[in-house]
Amino acid sequence: MQIGLIGPPFIAVPPLRYGGTELFIANLARGLHSRGHQVTVYANGDSRLPCTVKWRYEHSDWPVQDPVRSEFKNLDHISWAMHDAARYADVIHLNDVAAVPFTRFTDRPVVVTLHHPHEPALSEQYQRYPDLQYVAIANWLADREPMPRLHVIHHGIPVDHYTSSSAKDDYVAFLGRIAPCKAPHLAIQAARLAGIRLKIAGEIQPVFKAYWENEVAPHVDGRQIEYVGEANPAQKNRLLSRARALLFPIQWEEPFGLVMIEAMACGTPVLAFAGGAVEEIVQNGVNGFICGDVEEMAERIRGRLPAGTTCREFVARRFTVDRMVDRYLSIYEQLVPARARAVAESARSHGRSDSGTRPVLHPGDRLEGDRTVCGPSA
Secondary structure, rough: EEEEOOOOOOOOOOOOOOOHHHHHHHHHHHHHHOOOEEEEEOOOOOOOOOOOOEEOOOOOOOOOOOOOHHHHHHHHHHHHHHHOOOOOEEEEEEEHHHHHHHHHOOOOOEEEEEOOOHHHHHHHHHHHHOOOEEEEHHHHHHHHHOOOOOOOOOOOEHHHHHHOOOOOOOOOEEOOOOOOOHHHHHHHHHHHHOOEEEEEEOOEEEEEHHHHHHHHHHHHHHHHHHHEEOHHHHHHHHHHOOOOOEOOOOOOOOOOOOHHHHHHHHOOOOEOOOOOHHHHHHHEEOOEEEEEEEEHHHHHHHHOOHHHHHHHHHHHHHOEEHHHHHHHHHHHHHHHHHHHHHHHHHHHHHHOOOOOOOOOOOOEEEEEOOEEEOOOOO
């Protein structure tokens, strides 16, 4: 099967540091590629995958500095990617609401994964395109969305890529955006109440610079409260695997929260506040606890926590790449025969056959190992 997987142009796939959507795209693309499917990922030229990668913008451009410029860049990237994928793909898989209006220009089957919290304005846009197949990444989100063709597929990770350690150091971790909705300031409060060190890792985006300067940075002393910067995959493994717990004191409806299952894969329980997908991932006493407030989170830090082996086994049963790929393929495979029948019926009615098109190399394309990297002329 030929699959066009379209992501945003700003962050490499997989991400070097921040990038939940890009990590999802990388995991899905690798999983599909390993099953023998011909996958083309539309991202930027810094992306590194075993399958075909096509790009219009060569380098990453994150964090966003100019929102207007970035919006035009995204639309330019999406329109180009949609036009290219429509030439050959059996299925086009989108990961951005901005791409949805472009689906009117292709008869290829389209799947759209929703990576964001529920927003009425976004739902209204989706409802204008009821023939698309939508995927919510958690049940709570599916319950809010009105689209008729709506599936639920939880994210999955390659568990073997995560280092698990039963030996823990005397600290807890926070890993995520330094933003009010993620609430590292509440993680600081919980760690102080518990009398334990806290290591904070995450991106300080320009839009949240004031939050960092006013709510977080004044409490970072380099001893009890330490900011370690952004974490690449190796650093993330070390940080999570040696922590007693991951603190996840969110102040919003979390769409999914990949870091929760990453921590569990590292043998580290999660102490979280309720919201969004948290209740679908954290089970009290099994892989962490859902806490009612900062005081309860501090008590849980001081108390007995679930075993690391139990946390990792939980992810290995429920949140693997293989399980995620199986479920996406079940959608793709239903769509492809339906389109083939429609094309055949259309061809018969016009007295001709139509076998579709297949991708070709263009000037400027290059080969890297077993993958084709296609530049702006693609």
